[in-house]
Amino acid sequence: MPAATPSIVPMQKSASPYLAAQALDKAYRKGQCAVPVLRGVDITVQKGEFLSIVGQSGSGKSTLLHLLGLLDVPDMGRVSLNGKRIDDLPASTRDELRNRVFGFVFQFYHLLPELTLLENVLSTLMIRHSVFEYWRMRGQFRDAACSMIEKVGLAHRLKHRPSELSGGEMQRAAIARALVGQPEVLLADEPTGNLDVQTGREIMSLLTKLNADEKLTIVMVTHDDAIARRAERIVNLREGRLQSLEDAA
Ligand SMILES: Nc1ncnc2c1ncn2[C@@H]1O[C@H](COP(=O)(O)OP(=O)(O)OP(=O)(O)O)[C@@H](O)[C@H]1O
Numbered sequence: 001m002p003a004a005t006p007s008i009v010p011m012q013k014s015a016s017p018y019l020a021a022q023a024l025d026k027a028y029r030k031g032q033c034a035v036p037v038l039r040g041v042d043i044t045v046q047k048g049e050f051l052s053i054v055g056q057s058g059s060g061k062s063t064l065l066h067l068l069g070l071l072d073v074p075d076m077g078r079v080s081l082n083g084k085r086i087d088d089l090p091a092s093t094r095d096e097l098r099n100r101v102f103g104f105v106f107q108f109y110h111l112l113p114e115l116t117l118l119e120n121v122l123s124t125l126m127i128r129h130s131v132f133e134y135w136r137m138r139g140q141f142r143d144a145a146c147s148m149i150e151k152v153g154l155a156h157r158l159k160h161r162p163s164e165l166s167g168g169e170m171q172r173a174a175i176a177r178a179l180v181g182q183p184e185v186l187l188a189d190e191p192t193g194n195l196d197v198q199t200g201r202e203i204m205s206l207l208t209k210l211n212a213d214e215k216l217t218i219v220m221v222t223h224d225d226a227i228a229r230r231a232e233r234i235v236n237l238r239e240g241r242l243q244s245l246e247d248a249a
Pocket of ligand 1: 028029037055056057058059060061062063064223
């Protein structure tokens with residue numbers, strides 16, 4: 001359960017935000033036209049915070065999450081981590097930073113169907129290391145993967161493939177895969193969007209526990225207000241900008 005009713009504010013004013021974006025603009029090109037999605041978004045995330053981003057379908061929530069997690073680059077504005085700008089780094093540095101700092105969870109899990117649960121979770125560590133390094137440390141990596149799988153309550157499903165798991169189990173597996181590399185920030189895009197209400201609640205309990213017990217920083221996108229309220233703070237994306245609910249009304 002959340003510790004308290006979340007505050008609903010456009011941004012947290014703090015001298016030293018951990019993850020921040022300023023004046024983000026992003027448009028997608030469709031033929032000759034540019035369709036503006038984000039128009040001057042400012043956002044800050046404190047270390048250890050659990051922040052929800054809400055907004056209607058198509059308001060740009062996923063786009064914002066992708067910019068924060070270096071999956072895409074803004075047209076204008078900047079993203080910074082620990083006060084250092086990161087969106088303009090060379091692509092290879094951004095890739096390395098993304099793999100090390102951010103863990104991602106998506107609505108449709110994005111597990112690899114031909115791999116077992118254990119192999120899916122290990123894949124995070126595989127892509128992070130050379131073949132030689134991975135081979136040398138494989139025992140340690142296996143232990144880390146098994147321990148993370150146990151933490152999300154799937155120790156009895158190690159050898160199962162995604163098609164043999166329920167939706168909730170697949171999302172738990174995706175969370176284990178995101179966290180096995182010990183990221184500093186978990187970026188979750190509609191993590192309960194494909195689940196029934198009860199299973200969605202269980203996934204939210206897992207996320208709030210990870211945030212409370214391990215001080216994991218979480219930024220979650222959702223269109224579901226009840227789900228959003230499980231976080232400590234909510235920001236609302238509307239017409240390309242972050243607004244308080246009072247502004248949006
Ligand atoms: N790669 C792309 N090319 C063109 N347009 C895109 C692309 N990605 C997103 N868009 C458009 O940008 C807008 C914002 O999309 P985005 O997925 O960020 O919204 P969202 O708030 O996450 O929506 P939903 O809640 O439905 O997932 C939408 O109008 C979408 O059609």
